Amino acid sequence: MKVKENPFTKDFPKAEIKRSKISSKDYLSQWWKVWVFGQYIPKKQLHSFRDPNNENIWSLEFSNDLGNILTVSLTLSTSMTSKPDASGTRYFYELIIFNGKMNELCKKENSWNFGSGTSKVWHINESQLILDSLQSDGILLIQCNISTENIFVSSDRRFQSELCWNLKSFLENQTLTDVTLITNKNKLYAHRIVLACKSPVFLTMFEKDMQESKLSVVKIEDFDSRIIIEMLRYMYTGEVENIIDIADDLVRCADKYSISELKESCGRYLANTLTLDNKDIIEQPKFKELSEVQPALIIDLLVKIASEKLS
Template structure:
C-alpha cells in the first residue's frame, strides 16, 4: 500500500496600505520661492514593515525654462534604509465633488532600492499632471488638492504544510466468499444435480447468469415442468463440484492431494466441462494451466484435447512445443496420439518443401 503523499503549498504574501496626503491652500504653495525642484513631503507612513512618504512638487520636478514648467510632480519615496523592497504603487487624485479617486500613475511590481533613484516611483522627470488641466478640473475644490497613494508590498512567500486528505480504506471485495458460502451451505437452493452417487444443491439464477447452457436448461422446458432434480451424466462428481465452485467464486478450488498427472487429468476434465456448459473463463484458465504443464509425455494428448474442444490458444502452444528442439522426445513417446503428431509433421514438412 502506498503511503499518503505529503503536500506543501507556497502562497504569495503581501500587505497593502493607503495614505492620503491633503494639500490645503493649493494656490499658496505655487512658486514657493524656490521654484521647480522644491517639494513638500508628507508624513511618513508604514506599509509592509517599511516606511514610505509622498513628495509633492507644486512647481514641477524639472528645472525652469523646460517644457515641464506647467506640470506638478508627485512621487512615492521609500524612506527605510537597508534592504530592497519589492512593491507597487498607485498614485491617484481625489475628485473634491464626488470623493472618488482616479489613477494618474501606476507603477507595477518592481524593486525599490533605498540606495539609488529606484527608491522613487515613478521614475525621475515622469510627468504627473498638467497644472492648467488640474486647476480646471474637479480635483481642486476650496483651494484644496488631495493625493491618494496605495502601496502594495510583497513579503516573503508563505509555505504551508498541508495534511493529506483523510482516506477510508476500502476492504477487498468479498462477494465471491459470500457466494461460495451460499453454494456450500445450500441455503435457498432450488435445484439439485445428481452426479453419479453424489448430489449437489445449487441456485438456478446463479447458474443461469454464469452459463448459457444452464440458462437454457433451467429456464426452458425443465422450469416449465417444475423439475427440481437434474441428472448429469458423463462428468465425474469431483469435476462437477469444481465446476460449480468456479461458477460461484470465479476461482478454482484447492486441489489438495492431486499432484503431477492426477492434477493435469483433473484440469483436462474441467476444460471439457467448461466447454460443455459454456463457461468461457474457466476454459481459458484450464488452457493456461495445461500450457504451463506441457512436456514430451503429455503434449500429444493435450493437443488432441485442444483440437477436440476448439482451444486454439492451447493448440498453438502445443505446436510451438512440438516443433521446438524437443521434437524427437515427443515422437519417441508411446502415446496413441503420436501418429497425429507425425501426420502434422509430414504435412507441414511437405508444405515447407513445396514452398
C-alpha cells in the first residue's frame, strides 16, 4: 500500500530507490556533497533526505568539531514507521566517502536499531587523508545506502574489474567449462551460469528439459564462429573487438539471444555509421538490419537526418 505523503516532510529531497543486482531487493541511496570554502572547512554540515516509500526523514552530519578528528553521523530524524518509545527497526547502512575525482577514500558498513531520533556516529580513522583531499579538491562526496536487509553490492571497482578479469581468464583457458557451443567452424566452451545470467534465451534452454540442457551442447548454425566469439566476449567482459566488421551480424545475434545491452550498443553503432547524405538511405543494408531488430532507433535516425538538413 502506498504511504500518503506527509506535508511536513515534503520539502526534504527524496532519496533514490535502487535495486540490488544480487538479491533483487530495494534499498535507499543518497549522494551528498560536502564543500570547503577557500581554506575554511565548516565545523558542521547537515543534509536531510526522505524515504519516498514511508516518508522517514534521515539526516547526515559531517563534523569537524574535534580538530582533525572527523565524524559522520546518521540519524533517523523522523520515523513514520516506529513510535518514539519503540526499540526501533534494525537497518543496515553503508557510508562511502569519495574525493572530487570519485576515488573511494573510506567506507563504513554496519547495522543499528534506529527509532525516531536515534543516531549512529562514525569516527573516521582516515581523517587526515580526507582533510587533505577536501582542501585539494574543495569537495567530498558521501554516498549513503540504507536498507532493512543486508543487500548492498560492493562499490569497490577493483573487486568488479578483478571479477571480470577472472571470468575472462576462465573463458580463455576453458577452466571449469560446462557447455559447448558448436558453430559452423569451431567448438567453443563456456559456462552455463554466465550465459544464463546474460541471456534469458540461454536461461530457458538450461532450465527446461531441453536437448541443450541434457547434452550440454548448443548448436548454432546461423552465425559464424567469430560472431559467437564476440558475443561470448561481451557476456564475460562487456567488451567487443572489431565491431566495425561485425556489427550488422552481431546485432542480429544479440536479438536472437535477447542480450539487450549488446543489441542496443550495436544498433546505435550502426545508426551512427549510416551515410546520411545518401538519398537512397533505406536501400543501405545497415538500415535494413536496424529496421528488423531495433526499430526504435529508426526514429532517432530520422530525427538526426532532419536536423542535419535544417542546419
